[in-house]
Amino acid sequence: MNIYFSAASQSLHTVRDFLRFSVSRFYQAKLFFGHGSNDAYDEAVYLILHTLHLPVDTLAPFLDAQLTDIERAEVLSVIQKRVEQHIPAAYLTHEAFLGEYSFYVDERVIVPRSFIAELLRQQLSPWIADPDAITRVLDLCTGSGCLAILCADTFPNAHIDAVDLSSDALQVAARNVSDYELQAQISLIESDLFAKLDGRQYDLIISNPPYVDADSVAALPQEYLHEPVLSLGSGKDGLDATRLILQHAAEHLTENGILIVEIGHNRDVLEAAYPKLPFTWLDVTAGDQFVFMLHRNDLL
Numbered sequence: 228m229n230i231y232f233s234a235a236s237q238s239l240h241t242v243r244d245f246l247r248f249s250v251s252r253f254y255q256a257k258l259f260f261g262h263g264s265n266d267a268y269d270e271a272v273y274l275i276l277h278t279l280h281l282p283v284d285t286l287a288p289f290l291d292a293q294l295t296d297i298e299r300a301e302v303l304s305v306i307q308k309r310v311e312q313h314i315p316a317a318y319l320t321h322e323a324f325l326g327e328y329s330f331y332v333d334e335r336v337i338v339p340r341s342f343i344a345e346l347l348r349q350q351l352s353p354w355i356a357d358p359d360a361i362t363r364v365l366d367l368c369t370g371s372g373c374l375a376i377l378c379a380d381t382f383p384n385a386h387i388d389a390v391d392l393s394s395d396a397l398q399v400a401a402r403n404v405s406d407y408e409l410q411a412q413i414s415l416i417e418s419d420l421f422a423k424l425d426g427r428q429y430d431l432i433i434s435n436p437p438y439v440d441a442d443s444v445a446a447l448p449q450e451y452l453h454e455p456v457l458s459l460g461s462g463k464d465g466l467d468a469t470r471l472i473l474q475h476a477a478e479h480l481t482e483n484g485i486l487i488v489e490i491g492h493n494r495d496v497l498e499a500a501y502p503k504l505p506f507t508w509l510d511v512t513a514g515d516q517f518v519f520m521l522h523r524n525d526l527l
């Protein structure tokens with residue numbers, strides 16, 4: 228145990244003490260915050276309250292509460308792992324959020340983060356006029372199953388196929404599907420994109436595939452190195468998976484089906500590679516650079 232944590236085990240007593248200490252150590256360690264929290268303070272509050280089994284959105288009543296010896300050891304252990312190993316908070320708590328939805332996560336899956344989740348909360352309006360008319364949905368590269376679960380809520384009459392290449396990821400997805408009691412509505416399929424989906428067609432295909440280009444993968448903060456390699460990089464320009472999706476999506480879409488794909492910061496590269504495709508770029512909180520939509524007829 229380094230000098231800071233050795234001294235802390237004897238001198239910190241209240242939630243307020245541990246919060247101040249944690250924020251100081253987070254800044255000192257130059258941690259990266261991109262897996263749920265935006266800064267050192269928010270992440271420290273979350274980790275401390277979660278470890279103490281307190282409501283993570285209620286800090287004030289507990290600031291001056293004194294911790295037991297066991298609680299102090301537990302909180303210090305979590306903070307030390309975050310500082311020394313740069314483990315994302317979601318892997319320390321085994322919990323990640325998309326809006327009001329909570330999901331189990333561990334290092335078998337990427338920490339959920341997707342602009343498609345925002346679009347699903349709006350029922351993909353105005354692009355889908357009648358959500359109740361959607362009966363078949365495909366979630367490619369499902370990971371933890373989070374987008375498939377959001378689809379089940381958004382399109383109550385739909386059956387969702389949730390596909391991933393990783394059997395480990397599908398084990399995590401199965402836990403989340405079970406937690407939400409959606410086993411009858413969501414089927415988990417181990418497949419390399421469309422490889423095992425012969426003959427299946429969908430009203431909607433969504434995908435948040437790997438899309439980080441090679442140069443960016445090499446420069447990723449240490450926190451991202453805890454995530455599965457297959458979930459991040461996708462070739463030199465980040466578009467290997469997206470190219471395959473564009474190549475095969477039409478044969479798996481119904482006559483009026485649509486394809487929605489998230490591609491990170493690759494809009495310019497994608498449009499240059501496919502100058503004849505009429506991409507519709509969907510507005511999300513970060514802008515209109517990250518998620519595209521195509522109709523089946525656009526892909527033929």
